[in-house]
Amino acid sequence: MTTRIGERPTAAASGAEIVREFGPFAPGGQVHGVSYDGERVWAATGAQLLALDPRSGEVTRSLPHACDAGTAFDGRHLWQIAESRIDKIDPASGEVLASIPAPGAGSDSGLAWAEGSLWVGNYRGRRIHQIDPATGAIRRTIESNRFVTGVTWVEGELWHGTWEADESELRRIDARTGEVLARLEMPPGTGVSGLESDGADLLYCGGGSSGKVRAVRRPRAQGKSASVARSTP
Numbered sequence: 001m002t003t004r005i006g007e008r009p010t011a012a013a014s015g016a017e018i019v020r021e022f023g024p025f026a027p028g029g030q031v032h033g034v035s036y037d038g039e040r041v042w043a044a045t046g047a048q049l050l051a052l053d054p055r056s057g058e059v060t061r062s063l064p065h066a067c068d069a070g071t072a073f074d075g076r077h078l079w080q081i082a083e084s085r086i087d088k089i090d091p092a093s094g095e096v097l098a099s100i101p102a103p104g105a106g107s108d109s110g111l112a113w114a115e116g117s118l119w120v121g122n123y124r125g126r127r128i129h130q131i132d133p134a135t136g137a138i139r140r141t142i143e144s145n146r147f148v149t150g151v152t153w154v155e156g157e158l159w160h161g162t163w164e165a166d167e168s169e170l171r172r173i174d175a176r177t178g179e180v181l182a183r184l185e186m187p188p189g190t191g192v193s194g195l196e197s198d199g200a201d202l203l204y205c206g207g208g209s210s211g212k213v214r215a216v217r218r219p220r221a222q223g224k225s226a227s228v229a230r231s232t233p
Contacts, residue, residue, distance in 0.1 A: 002141045011180050013183040013184070013185045014184060015187075016169075017217040018215070020215040021213075022041075022052060022212060023207070023211050029045050031043050031206040031208065031211055032045070032046065032194055033069055033072075033110065033193070034150065034193075034194035034196045034205070035073045035194075044067030044194065047065075048064050048065060049067055049078070049080065050062050065096075067082060068081065069082075070109060070121065071194060072111040072112050073091075074113040079133070080111075083102075084102050084108075085102055086120075088100075103129045103138055107123055107124055109150065109151075110148065110149055110151035110195055111151065112152045113153075116133070117133065120151070121161075122148060123148055125148075126147060126148055127144060127148060128151055128160060142173070142178060146164060149162060149191075149193050149194070149195065151195060154199060158172065158175045159171065159172050161192035168190060169184060169185050170186070170203060170216060186216075190207070192205045193205075198215075200218075203217075
């Protein structure tokens with residue numbers, strides 16, 4: 001099943017409110033995927049996953065692992081895109097428990113977990129895939145009219161990042177219809193790579209080549225999109 005984003009009128013944009021900014025981490029490196037495990041923000045910096053204190057940005061631990069795109073947390077495990085695969089990782093030991101093929105075969109971007117599925121952004125393909133975490137099989141596809149970076153679900157809302165040239169946004173979309181329900185414009189030159197919610201009022205954004213992580217205020221929606229929430233496997 002395929003749903004197209006942008007077939008309905010696009011919501012008017014408002015400016016993103018950046019609440020906190022951490023980093024840069026890994027000088028000369030980048031922040032790709034980001035996730036949140038209820039206590040720590042995880043940032044994928046290319047060769048290691050960094051666990052950050054969500055208030056101070058202090059690095060509290062690190063896991064050596066290839067991590068060049070999206071990161072997700074399912075309630076027990078981290079999931080990490082590494083080249084053309086997605087690894088399931090024990091966050092306590094760093095052990096890779098399983099691997100599945102990434103649907104974009106190397107062009108994948110964001111990663112999120114919701115309702116027993118992984119949701120994978122495809123950057124230049126301008127789409128989001130919902131996939132089976134056991135096999136990597138695609139369950140459905142949502143197409144966008146913008147490059148797709150990070151992906152996250154929060155309180156039944158599907159959000160994704162966009163980044164083209166020097167313009168970047170956070171978009172809330174209706175996963176059933178593809179309608180763009182809200183747009184938050186990032187300041188000029190401020191890109192969004194990974195995207196994650198804290199389950200409440202903040203969206204954590206990977207800053208790509210800036211090496212930073214930014215916390216953006218999530219506006220409360222008056223209406224709700226399709227109800228999809230995280231669940232522990």
